[in-house]
Amino acid sequence: MKKNLTAWLCLLPAIAFLGVFMVYPLIDVLVYSFEEGYNFASQSFWETGFYNYSYVLHDPYFIQALKNTFIIVIITVPLSTGIALLISLELSSVKVLRDFFQTVYFLPYVTNTLAVGLVFMILFKKTAYSDGLVSLLIQLFGGPSVDFIDGPYWAKMFVMCFYTIWIVMPFKILILTSALASVNPMYYKAAQIDATPKWRIFYKITLPMISPMVFYLVITGFIGAFKAYSDEVALFGTDLNAAGMNTIVGYVYDMLYGNSGGYPSYASAAALLLFAIVFTITTINLMVSKKTVYYQ
């Protein structure tokens, strides 16, 4: 009994901290999301029900944000993981200047997001003085002038995905190169003696052996991409709804603090919808991983 007491005492700070900053807000959000017509000033509401959810789900801005988020997730997670894997494989096979290349690939990770955003602006933004480097390049090859920041939806989405992939790549390369380096070379020797074709070595040996890391990157990649917001602001500014580039988290933020803000109930409902989505996707991921990921 006394031992238990000590244990609880030791746990107390952690529990208190988690309680105040995690559990209580979570419950609060849940409660908010079901309180219809909540009024900040009077702290009152009309009744409880699903109206907030219904409102959010019928709000064209939310639908737009949902669509944007899904496009970003579906494009950037597989692409960034795949490209990072290719680069890591390439990196682990070069001998000369390996450290140099590793540093180069890691630089974006220690660079400020906004600085990267600025570089992207120079590359892609059309101003009164310049069409943006990429647009100029397209024109050089006889293409039309494209405004990637203020132009058509596909162009903006292209820059958005490009930017997201660029930002997450260094971390993935770092993880994957160390995962590849940790595979015991004797497996490759054994495979070589057995005349294993290159693609089969990759598919049958390398990939299973680094699968826990790949899986980790996919799961955190999904979660990160679903929570995307700051990257959008870095490229398109704070009025994402107007740019048509809002994300779910952006929508939640706007509902709370934006120009049209002050609706904690709608924000809570949207946040919980996001939670449901992330939860479902992660569960599916875990189920798939049970079959495909090998843990030593």
Added chain:
Amino acid sequence: MKIVLEHLTKRFPNRNKKIKEDVVAVNDFNFEIPDGKLIGLLGPSGCGKSTALNLICGLEQPTEGKIFFGDTDVTKLPPENRGVGLVFQNYALYPHLTVRENIRFPLENLRGKDKLSKEVMEEKVLEAAKLVQIQELLDRRPSEMSGGQQQRVAIARALVKRPQVLLLDEPLSNLDARLRLQTREELKRIQLETGITTVFVTHDQEEAMSISDTIVVMKSGVLQQMGEPQEIYDEPVNLFVAKFLGTPQINVFEGKIKDGNVFIGNSPVMSAENYNNSEKEVYVAVRPEGFIVDENGPLSCGFINREVMGRDTSVIATNSAFIGENIRAIIPSEEEIHPVNNTVKFSLKPFKVRIFDKVTEERILL
């Protein structure tokens, strides 16, 4: 398939970057491994055994020299085209695959006209599994098996394609003593059953002696001696080989040859008729079983202790001419020792005594 090594040499740039000189891991190897034999490649750690093995299987390219399998020059051939099976010290079983999948792996790599049907593959897997007696373990993962079982799987995987040459790099060193004994008998049986030319690397002289048809002793990349186990034990060409083989180790004394006699210290222990005139400083090495307790024996030693083994008895003794800790003599258990004033006297069996030059440490034939 016989294996012929011609002037085989492998140099590595030194791992310690400060030392410019290359490491010669394998130095001018010239020998032939006869078809269907089991060769033990024996030497202390770091002497280049693994490198020699890697050269034979093609994982390393020689700096100089040639390798022939039969009459074919395979020096430039990549490992996958040499038809060798290799068993690693740590087995190198793919941990995410079952035993069956591991053994089948080399077969699945066959393409084109060599491609096998599923049924044939399964048949071959079963055959290999049977050979190493692991039929019941086929659906396990490597992590669910003991070291000995993993070792068998590794051997089965190396044998499933029926290689012409089987190479084993310290295959038993990760097993406990009992399993090591059992597995090495098993290895010998498998080798005899398949008749595959086998090269077996080990630093354990007992292991090498017990299963090899021929032993190759090497030191610092240089081949010291090649021959049948008994021959190497009885007729070592130099002090290193004499000391490396046999437990307890051979007893080495400072000595000289003078006036037709071999001396340990100042005691003449046996005759050397061919050396009448010249005096020569030598090492006198006596196998533990070469001592006879003899009241009138010429070699007088300080008695320390006796260790009863049951089958025989170890006598621990000292002598001022002895190099090392203590003399270990092994005598039959029925013989009695009566040290007088803590002194025990020995005479020596001449065919258990070997003389080596003090400078070159080469064998001197009497």
